[in-house]
Amino acid sequence: MKYLIGVIGIFLILGTAWLFSKDRKKIKFRPIFTMLVLQFVLGYILLNTGVGNYLVSGIADGFGQLLMYASEGVNFVFGDVINPKGNSFFLAVLMPIVFISALIGILQYIKVLPFIIKYLGLGLSKINGMGKLESYNAVASVILGQSEVFISVKKQLDLLSEKRLYTLCASAMSTVSMSIVGSYMMLLKPEYVVTALVLNLFGGFIIVSLLNPYEVSEEEDMLEVQNEEKQTFFEMLGEYIMDGFRVAITVGAMLIGFVALIAMINAIFEGVFGISFQNVLGYAFSPLAFLVGIPWSEAIDAGSIMATKLVSNEFVAMTNLKMGNLQFSDRSMAILSIFLVSFANFSSIGIISGAIKSLNERQGNVAAKLGLKLLFGATLVSFLSAAVAGLLF
Template structure:
């Protein structure tokens, strides 16, 4: 039965993408089928094999150790603020982003990260039927972040047509940056975080290939990466430390605002209608949860979590999930978890268009115009990832 629902789910996702396509005649079926097969194989490998479990455990252990090191710095500065036995979200989940940002900076400075991004991007371009720039950008988004990635390709940004710019932005919204991964792993199981990271990479290309199909001319398929201004090692450290702290503060501020707003809206709806706003959203998103492989008995609650992620952000949704995860089966928990691992939410439209506008005002305005379509596609990527994982769980 789960395979039938998964097939229906795939057809619905592809159908919704097809409806929004701007060039249906140019859709290439072969690369899409190949990437879906790769997604299923990778999901099965990561979640159902000993090799996958060892790989994920190694990845999780590395981040666990990184968070431990980060905790030393946090404890030195903020030790004694928290009451014994408490685990403040800002101190234990967000501030470690600062140390992870430092590590990313070091790997960037040593030219290790750019080499990895170029190599994986080149390999992806052989599979997805798109350009080298698009493939590099998808990998870079997952490494350095949805805003910072555009700095690395700013030499080409002003020359890109709207269709190629859409694909670059879609990748940035469908993936998550490595600096945030550690925070996710404190709220949901690491195996689902790692699986979603890998699967989303291909999912972004699949949905973009349907919504926004095009052919890149060989003469235009050039990858020109903007080299960072030469800094001393300690200048670089200072910059990445400040950047990491900014991310932590921004995420913290957004959480305060969104959690408070959601609580207020829920209370108002409960007083007027006798049902919370999140419960209403749960009923709206329940059919989507069902085609993702979640049983009817759990679909409404799951739909509420999914909707919360869309209208607020993934952190708020993950926090809500931790409160009610005991009500879900292991399979449902896995499906919801992979759905949550992406930047597909309304606030990301502003973040991405703002990042591009800061580098090229005209292109930033172009991104703002197709912002809702960008979110639509990125949400379909999350649903597709969840459907793929439902096949192997």
């Protein structure tokens, strides 16, 4: 029965994207089918095979080691305040972003990451049937982040059509940056985080190919990556360290604001209606949770987690899931965890449009106009990844 529901869920997700497509005649179904098959194959390997378990374990151990190094720096500044229970969320989960950001800067400086990003993107363009720029941007978003990635293609921003700009923004919203993957792994099981990264990468192309199909001529399909201004090693290192700190502070501030607002709204709803705001959201999202594989007995609580991510951000939803106040089966935990690993929320609209506007005001305004459509597409990507996971788990 779960397989039938899962297949129906996937068809409904893809059908919704097709229904809202801007130009159905231009949809190329062959690369969409290829990418969907790749989602299942790679997802199965990561979740259900010894090779996948070994790979995920290696990645998790690597991030674990990096987080241990990061804790040395945090403890030096703040004292030995990180305890095994991880009570200090800001210090234990967010502050390591500073170190990971510095490491990314070093790999950028020595030209390792640009090489990986460029050629992975070129390889992806052979699979997804899209342009080199779109494929590069999807890989770069995973590593550089949803706002920083646009700096690397800033020379081409002014030349992009609205459709191509939508694809670039959708990729940035459907993925997560490598600098915060370690933080996610402290809240969710590493195998779910790694699987979500892979599923979202292909899922983003699938949904965009349905929602926003277009042709790119060879003349338009030029990939010119903007190199960062030449800096000394320590200038670069200082900049990336401060970038990481700003990300940690921003996420921390948003958590304070959103958690407090949700607590206040919950109290108001309980006082007036006798039901919390999150429970209302849970009822609204429960059919969607059911369609991606969550049992109906858990669907309302799962819908509440999913909706919390959409209206606030993924960190708020992840902490709600980790607190353990809601009881979920292992399969439901896998589906929910994979759903949560993306930047698909309302705050990302402002982050992405603001980042582009700082580089090109006209295109920044276009991105802001596309905001709700971007969120719609990125949310479909999250549901598609969750539905695939539900069939594989």
